[in-house]
Amino acid sequence: MTDVTFVKDKHIQYVIEQDSHRSFEYWLSEHLRMNGLYWGITTLATINSLDALPKAEVIDFILSCWDDKSGGFGSFPKHDSHILSTLSALQVLRIYDNELTMISSEKRTKLVKFIKELQLPDGSFQGDRFGEVDTRFVYTAISALSLLDELTKEIADPAVDFIMKCRNFDGSFGMVPGAESHAAQVFVCVGTLAITDNLHLINQDIKLASWLSERQVLPSGGFNGRPEKLPDVCYSWWVLSSLAILNKKHWVDLEKLEGFILSAQDLKEGGISDRPDNATDIYHTCFGITGLSLIDWKKYNFKEIDPIYCMPVEVTKNFKKWKNLSS
Numbered sequence: 001m002t003d004v005t006f007v008k009d010k011h012i013q014y015v016i017e018q019d020s021h022r023s024f025e026y027w028l029s030e031h032l033r034m035n036g037l038y039w040g041i042t043t044l045a046t047i048n049s050l051d052a053l054p055k056a057e058v059i060d061f062i063l064s065c066w067d068d069k070s071g072g073f074g075s076f077p078k079h080d081s082h083i084l085s086t087l088s089a090l091q092v093l094r095i096y097d098n099e100l101t102m103i104s105s106e107k108r109t110k111l112v113k114f115i116k117e118l119q120l121p122d123g124s125f126q127g128d129r130f131g132e133v134d135t136r137f138v139y140t141a142i143s144a145l146s147l148l149d150e151l152t153k154e155i156a157d158p159a160v161d162f163i164m165k166c167r168n169f170d171g172s173f174g175m176v177p178g179a180e181s182h183a184a185q186v187f188v189c190v191g192t193l194a195i196t197d198n199l200h201l202i203n204q205d206i207k208l209a210s211w212l213s214e215r216q217v218l219p220s221g222g223f224n225g226r227p228e229k230l231p232d233v234c235y236s237w238w239v240l241s242s243l244a245i246l247n248k249k250h251w252v253d254l255e256k257l258e259g260f261i262l263s264a265q266d267l268k269e270g271g272i273s274d275r276p277d278n279a280t281d282i283y284h285t286c287f288g289i290t291g292l293s294l295i296d297w298k299k300y301n302f303k304e305i306d307p308i309y310c311m312p313v314e315v316t317k318n319f320k321k322w323k324n325l326s327s
């Protein structure tokens with residue numbers, strides 16, 4: 001099945017050139033630039049090639065996206081803060097500098113305030129002050145506070161109540177209470193429960209792991225995000241990370257999944273697409289490669305990826321997770 005090789009050097013080149021293409025699509029994607037940077041840096045960190053991008057320039061770009069008015073990071077200089085770009089900024093900074101020394105205590109205080117003020121009375125989080133609510137933002141906020149070592153029960157408990165309200169009869173999770181089950185929402189909900197030490201709320205029930213393992217589509221071996229949909233490389237991450245957190249990776253055929261991810265590589269130009277023969281992008285490149293890390297990081301000489309935070313374990317092992325209230 002897995003006779004296609006992993007073209008590491010092409011992928012490195014692909015990530016480096018993201019920034020130099022200066023294509024029309026590139027400039028259209030300003031609102032995703034910080035997320036794109038996280039996907040690129042995570043790709044390089046996972047394949048042990050973080051040095052391929054200039055650290056000082058990356059950090060300068062991130063710091064230039066600080067929005068002092070609201071106290072978070074935007075996706076691009078002069079853009080308003082959003083919780084998604086704030087998490088991406090913190091993830092990249094912490095990959096480079098575990099102590100987050102480039103964030104002053106004044107900025108840190110503002111960041112915590114920005115994130116906490118996005119929480120609504122029902123425990124959910126908005127992405128920004130414009131009010132869209134999604135379980136994605138709950139995970140993003142909880143993960144960001146955890147990265148800052150600023151997570152407290154007072155924030156976590158209502159957030160977990162909200163997550164459990166988004167659970168469906170099939171054991172899976174949706175975007176908001178009553179919304180259709182979707183694999184990416186499963187990751188954010190299971191991730192939130194894992195960060196806040198609440199996996200016991202779902203662990204006794206095998207319905208969720210069954211639903212996740214049914215996402216594997218044969219004969220390709222790739223995962224889909226919902227029943228009846230085509231397989232897509234990014235679900236290699238959303239589904240397999242959730243199964244990894246639940247200790248059920250062995251419920252799927254990992255070799256077939258590996259073959260599917262490898263077959264979606266562009267062997268000439270580097271990069272990975274959503275499915276074989278489609279155009280590559282940095283998002284699917286990142287989640288294909290982090291998926292391969294979950295499958296067998298040693299075989300590829302990758303870094304081991306943390307299924308909860310989607311960051312290298314060597315970084316996340318230092319997280320204190322909860323705020324030390326006595327200090």
Ligand SMILES: [Zn+2]
Pocket residue numbers: 232233234235274284
């Ligand atoms: Zn996808």
